[in-house]
Amino acid sequence: MELNKIRSLSDEELTAHEKTSAEQLFRLRFQVSMGQNDGVKKLRQLRKEIAQIKTVARERQLGIGGAGKDGATATTSKKGAR
Template identity: 55%
Template sequence: MKIDEIQSLTAEELKQQEAQTGEKLFRIRFQKSLGQNEGLKNLRELKKDIARIKTVARQRELGHATAPTESTKPAKKSRKKKDA
């Protein structure tokens, strides 16, 4: 999952996506412990996805990033011309 897709999710969708990704990661780890090697390439990618989701959630919590429902355009500053 790309960071742009993650940033476009709402807070509730982030929680759901984190839970789903965690469940997939658990299943792959379980299969690995049983000796099945299918899907091991997804292991690293799932771990990265969870980290991305948690990062976006934390950024929003700290106020560094905005939720998708809020306006993402920066406010324009008016500049006054100085008369010489």
């Protein structure tokens, strides 16, 4: 799922999507350990998706805006302010 779509989800949808992704990750890890599946790419993708969901949820909790187009954060830098 793209980051823009994740940011557009509500808090409840984020929680539900995180739980679903975590369950998928657990099952996929189990299959890989049993030798039934060789889904290394899918494992990586699910871990990244869960991290993005948790990041967006934490940003909302702290009241921080997301990154802009250039990758800079929405908060201003205090480095040059004197």
